[in-house]
Amino acid sequence: MTGDRVLVMDFSDAVAEVLFRLEPGDVVTYGEVAAEAGHPGASRAVGNLLRRTEGLPWWRVVASNGRLAPGHEPRQTELLRSEGVAVENGRVVVENRAERGGSP
DNA sequence: CCCCTGACTAGAA
DNA sequence: TTTCTAGCCAGGG
Numbered sequence: 714m715t716g717d718r719v720l721v722m723d724f725s726d727a728v729a730e731v732l733f734r735l736e737p738g739d740v741v742t743y744g745e746v747a748a749e750a751g752h753p754g755a756s757r758a759v760g761n762l763l764r765r766t767e768g769l770p771w772w773r774v775v776a777s778n779g780r781l782a783p784g785h786e787p788r789q790t791e792l793l794r795s796e797g798v799a800v801e802n803g804r805v806v807v808e809n810r811a812e813r814g815g816s817p
Numbered sequence: 818c819c820c821c822t823g824a825c826t827a828g829a830a
Numbered sequence: 831t832t833t834c835t836a837g838c839c840a841g842g843g
Contacts, residue, residue, distance in 0.1 A: 724840060742826095753839095754826090756839080757824095758823090758838095759825080759839090761841070777826060819843105822843105823839105828835090
């Protein structure tokens with residue numbers, strides 16, 4: 714019963730909880746975090762929170778298009794790669810082997 | 818209460 | 831493919 718332990722959590726706390734639940738090698742988008750935190754659509758607020766808050770696994774959060782955080786691409790790339798995440802040209806490589814322009 | 822900023826997103830050009 | 835615009839949300843002054 715009351716499996717929900719969601720006590721009046723502030724936006725910041727809710728987002729932080731979701732972030733800390735992530736495991737090494739896991740990557741999520743701002744929108745996913747916002748929705749998981751109980752604030753769907755607040756993707757922008759999530760980005761702002763990561764920018765103002767420290768101690769959070771911000772590198773595990775990327776944009777919906779796989780883009781990394783502006784100004785932190787090099788650092789985020791190294792962190793993600795160190796966890797086994799494939800990153801290329803400031804972008805998280807998704808299981809998307811279609812349309813690629815280059816070598817089919 | 819009002820105004821502005823921002824590590825966003827989806828869609829159009 | 832890249833660039834721009836409009837819309838949405840929370841925090842801070």
